[in-house]
Amino acid sequence: MTFIDFKKQQFHLEECSATALAEQYGTPLYVYSKAQLLDNWQRFTRYWPAPHRLCYAVKANSNLAILQLLAAQGAGFDIVSGGELKRVLKAGGKAESVVFSGVAKSVEELTFALQQGIGCINVESAAELERIQMVAQQLGLMAPVSLRVNPDVDAQTHPYIATGMKANKFGIAMADAMPVFRRAHELPNIQLLGADCHIGSQIMTPAPFLDAAERMFQLVERLQSENITLTHLDLGGGFGVSYEGTASLDLEAYLTGVLKMAENYPQLTLVLEPGRAIIADAGVLLTRVEYLKETDDKRFALVDAGMNDLLRPSLYQAWHDIVAVDEANNGRGKLVDVVGPVCETGCFLGHARHLTITGGDLLAVKHVGAYGFTMSSNYNTRAKPAEVLVDGANSFLIRARETFDDLIRGERLLDRT
Ligand SMILES: *Cc1c(COP(=O)(O)O)cnc(C)c1O
Numbered sequence: 001m002t003f004i005d006f007k008k009q010q011f012h013l014e015e016c017s018a019t020a021l022a023e024q025y026g027t028p029l030y031v032y033s034k035a036q037l038l039d040n041w042q043r044f045t046r047y048w049p050a051p052h053r054l055c056y057a058v059k060a061n062s063n064l065a066i067l068q069l070l071a072a073q074g075a076g077f078d079i080v081s082g083g084e085l086k087r088v089l090k091a092g093g094k095a096e097s098v099v100f101s102g103v104a105k106s107v108e109e110l111t112f113a114l115q116q117g118i119g120c121i122n123v124e125s126a127a128e129l130e131r132i133q134m135v136a137q138q139l140g141l142m143a144p145v146s147l148r149v150n151p152d153v154d155a156q157t158h159p160y161i162a163t164g165m166k167a168n169k170f171g172i173a174m175a176d177a178m179p180v181f182r183r184a185h186e187l188p189n190i191q192l193l194g195a196d197c198h199i200g201s202q203i204m205t206p207a208p209f210l211d212a213a214e215r216m217f218q219l220v221e222r223l224q225s226e227n228i229t230l231t232h233l234d235l236g237g238g239f240g241v242s243y244e245g246t247a248s249l250d251l252e253a254y255l256t257g258v259l260k261m262a263e264n265y266p267q268l269t270l271v272l273e274p275g276r277a278i279i280a281d282a283g284v285l286l287t288r289v290e291y292l293k294e295t296d297d298k299r300f301a302l303v304d305a306g307m308n309d310l311l312r313p314s315l316y317q318a319w320h321d322i323v324a325v326d327e328a329n330n331g332r333g334k335l336v337d338v339v340g341p342v343c344e345t346g347c348f349l350g351h352a353r354h355l356t357i358t359g360g361d362l363l364a365v366k367h368v369g370a371y372g373f374t375m376s377s378n379y380n381t382r383a384k385p386a387e388v389l390v391d392g393a394n395s396f397l398i399r400a401r402e403t404f405d406d407l408i409r410g411e412r413l414l415d416r417t
Contacts, residue, residue, distance in 0.1 A: 001039050002036070002281070003033045003035040003036040003039070003282075004033055004036060004281070004282075004284060004366070006327045009326065009327040009328060010325060010326065010327065011323060011325040011327070011364050013031050013032075013033045013284065013390040014033050014034075014035055014390050014391070014392050014393070015390075015392050015393035016031075016390045016393060016394075016395050017325075018031075018284070018286055018325040018362060018364050019325055019362060021286065021388060021390070021395060022286050022288065022362050024395070025386050025388055025395075025397065025401075026386065026401065027286050027287055027288045027304055027305070027362070027385075028285060028286065028287045028288075028303075028304050028305035028309050028385040029285070029286040029385055029386055029387075029388060030283060030284075030285055030286075030368070030369075030372060030373050030385055030386070030387040030388070031283065031284050031285075031286060031387075031388045031389075031390060031395075032061075032063075032066065032279070032282050032283045032369055032387070032388070032389050032390065032398075033282050033283075033389075033390050034069065034389055034390065034391040035391070035392075036281060036282035037066065037069060037070075037278065037279060037282040037369075038069070038073065040277060040278045040279070040281070040282060041054075041056075041070065041073055041075070041278055043251060043277075044251070044255070044272070044274060044277075044278075045073075047251065047252055047255035047256060047259075048255055048259075048272065051269050052259075052269060052270040052271070052272075053076050053097075053269060053270070053271045053272075054075060054076060054271075054272050054273075054274065055075070055076035055077050055078040055097070055098070055099050055234075055271055055272070055273050056070050056075045056076070056077050056078065056273075056274065056275065056278055057077075057078040057237050057273045057274065057275030057276075058077050058078065058079050058080070058084045058087065058088065058275075059079075059080050059084065059275060059371075059374055060275030060276050060278065060279050060280075060369075060370040060371060060374065061275075061279045061283070061369055061370055061371075061372070061373065061374055062084060062087050062374055063373065063387055063398055063399060064087060064090055064091045064398070065091075065389055065396070065398035066279065066389075066398075067087060067088055067091035067092075067093060068091040068092055070093075070278070071088075071091055071092045071093040071094075072092070075093075075097070076093075076097035076098060076099070076119065076271075077093050077097060077098045077099075078098075078099050078101055078237070078273035078275070079098055079099070079100055079101070079102075080100075080101050080102040081102060081109065082106075082108065082109035082112050082113065085098060085100070085109075085112065085113055085116065085118070089116065095113075095116040095117045095118050095119065096117055096118070096119045097119055098113075098118055098119050098120075099118075099119055099120045099121075099122055099146070099196070099234060099271065099273070100113050100118055100120065100121045100122060101122040101124075101148070101196075101198070101273075102122075102124070103124045103125070103169055103170060105121075105128065105131075107131065107135060110131065110132055110135045111135050111138075111139065114135060114136060114139055114141060114143055115139065118144070119144065120144050120145065120146050120193055120194075120232065120234075121143060121144065121145045121146070122145075122146050122147075122148045122196050122234065123145050123146065123147050123148060123172075123184070124148050124170060124171055124172070125172060126172065126176075126179075126180050126183070129145070129147070129180060129183065129184055129187070129190070132145060132189075132190065133187045133188075133189050133190055136189035136190065137188070137189045141189070142189055142190070142191040143189055143190055143191065144191045144193050145184060145190055145191065145192060145193060146192075146193050146194045146195055146196045146232055146234055147172060147177065147180055147181060147184060147192075147194075147195050147196070148170065148171040148172060148195075148196050148197060148198070149171055149172055149173075149174055149177050149195050149196070149197050149216065149219060150168065150170060150171035150172060150173050150174060150197065151174055151197050151199065151211075151212040151215040151216060152173070152174055152215075153199055153208050153211045153212045153215070154208065170198070171197065171198075174215065174219070177195075177219065178222065178223075178226075181195075181223055181228055182226070182228070185228050192228070192230070193230070193231055193232040194230040194231060194232030194233050194234065194268075195216060195219060195220065195230055195232075195233055195234070196233070196234030196235070196236060196271070197212055197216055197234070197235060197236050198235075198236025198237060198238060198273065199212045199236065199238060200238050201237070201238045201275075201276060202238065202240045202241065202276065203238045203239065203240045203249065204240040204242075204248070204249050205240075205249065205250075206249070206250055206253045206254040206257060209235070209238070209254050209258070210254065210257050210258070210261075212235065213235055213257075213258050213261055214261065216233060216235065217233075217261055217262075217264075217265065220233060220265060220268065229267065230267075230268065231267055231268060231269060232268065232269050232271065233262075233265075233268045233269070233270050233271070234270075234271035234272075234273065235258065235270065235271070235272055236272070236273050237272065237273035237274045237275050237276070237277075238276075239251060239254075239274050239276065239277035240276075240277070241276050241277055241280040241281060241367065241370070243280075243318070243319055243320060243321065243366075243367050244319060244321070245321070249277075251277070258270065275370060276370040276371065278370075279369040279370045280367050280368070280369050280370035280371075281366070281367045281369065282369040283367070283368050283369025283370070283372055283373075284364045284365060284366050284367075284368060284369075285305055285309065285310055285364070285365040285368045285372060285385075286325075286362060286363070286364055286365075287303040287304055287305035287309075287349070287362075287363050287364075287365065288303065288304050288360065288361070288362055288363075289301050289302070289303050289357055289358070289359055289360060289361045289362075289363065290302050290303060290304055290341070290359065291359055292357065292358065292359055298337060299334050299335065299336045299337070300336070300337050300338075300339055301336050301337070301338045301339070301355070301357055301363075302339060302340075302341065303338055303339070303340060303341075303349065303363060304340075304341065305340055305349065305365070305385070306340025306341050306342040306347045306349075306380075306382070307340055307342050307344065307346065307347040307348075307379070308340075308342055308376060308377045308378065308379040308380060308382045308384075309340070309372075309376050309382075309384070309385055310349060310365060310368055310372055310375075310376070311371075311375040311376070311377070312368075312371055312372070312375070313348055313349055313350065314344070314346045314347060314348065315375075319350070320349065320350060320365050320366060320367055320368060321365075321366040321367065322338050322349060322350045322353055322355070322363055322364070322365050322366070323363065323364050323366065324355050324356065324357055324361060324362075324363055325361075325362045325363065325364055326361070328356075329355060329356040329357060329361070330354070330355060330356075331354050332354060332356050333354055333355055333356035333357070334354075335352045335353065335354060336352075336353050336354075336355050336357065337350070337351045337352065337353075338350045338351075338353060338355075338363065341380070341382075342379060342380050342382070343380060349365055350365070373385070373387060373399075378402075378407055381407060383401060383402035383403060383404070383406065383407060384399075384401070384402045385401060386399060386400055386401035387399035
């Protein structure tokens with residue numbers, strides 16, 4: 001179901017028109033639909049009965065209000081830094097509902113996580129396991145851990161977001177995993193809960209997921225034969241979203257397929273870590289056309305949002321639908337490149353779009369709720385945009401637009417030159 005679409009020829013998020021939002025809050029502006037977020041969350045919970053758990057991947061969108069809404073739904077969280085843990089706690093999430101991923105956790109981050117009572121640390125290497133033992137011993141507590149195994153499956157996605165192949169930096173190679181599990185089983189301050197994997201992001205078919213799951217269940221059996229019993233199996237995130245409007249991942253097929261495999265392992269609580277699939281299509285970026293520029297063979301719309309606001313097109317050659325908020329201005333007209341103000345040829349939002357636009361028009365870049373604001377930067381000394389949440393006919397500012405003073409906070413002039 002979609003809550004973001006044209007109504008009476010005007011682009012809306014729920015009952016709020018994009019034009020009115022842009023007037024009230026300015027542009028560029030990230031806007032999220034609460035109804036879409038909750039609908040996406042419930043698509044997962046419908047097929048994923050307790051005691052199995054869902055841990056929302058915070059890095060997709062870490063705004064406190066978004067985390068607060070998910071915490072109220074009973075979500076757990078998947079984090080990749082101490083900062084993300086602080087966000088979860090601030091938003092009302094519980095440390096015991098959190099799994100802590102990430103390849104290079106510092107002593108400081110591990111200490112903080114253990115002191116807070118983290119639910120599980122996803123260990124990415126043998127060296128990290130030794131560090132966790134040391135920190136847990138110093139704190140005089142048991143560290144709950146899962147070992148991240150690399151199941152060596154090809155997720156058939158963009159190389160920058162494929163994480164489950166041998167050549168990636170993530171996890172412990174399946175071939176090297178057994179000794180690390182034995183070691184974890186023996187260490188005095190380690191409570192070995194289970195195993196985890198995350199094979200990549202934006203995966204569009206159930207096959208690679210089911211492949212990985214099968215290998216993980218085989219690992220559980222191999223460990224069981226050595227009397228190492230796991231109670232927790234975390235199969236990661238990576239659920240694909242259709243940016244182009246084509247068929248998206250058949251979530252029901254995957255979730256029911258995995259639950260079927262798990263029937264033989266009643267001791268296992270399964271965990272998933274969806275990020276993108278929860279929030280991507282719940283967010284749009286509103287941007288205004290500053291100028292039009294025409295050369296012999298090109299038409300450019302120079303807009304007020306750039307790669308510092310939305311990096312995905314520049315970083316991953318990601319395609320996002322861009323619509324004129326006046327419905328009549330879509331699908332016609334000459335091809336336009338929608339480009340941003342940052343001084344890089346790579347600063348663009350979309351190439352060759354059929355749009356009829358004039359200076360001052362408002363555009364909406366769709367499906368930017370995930371890895372949109374969280375990857376934004378201040379490059380070119382540009383303030384990060386405001387974020388707004390829409391609920392029916394109401395809208396709420398959930399992050400104020402940055403000011404110049406925000407940008408230079410912490411910088412110091414020299415006493416003398
Ligand atoms: C990024 C990440 C996720 C979420 O991936 P999505 O593609 O957004 O679902 C889940 N788990 C881990 C370990 C991650 O690094």
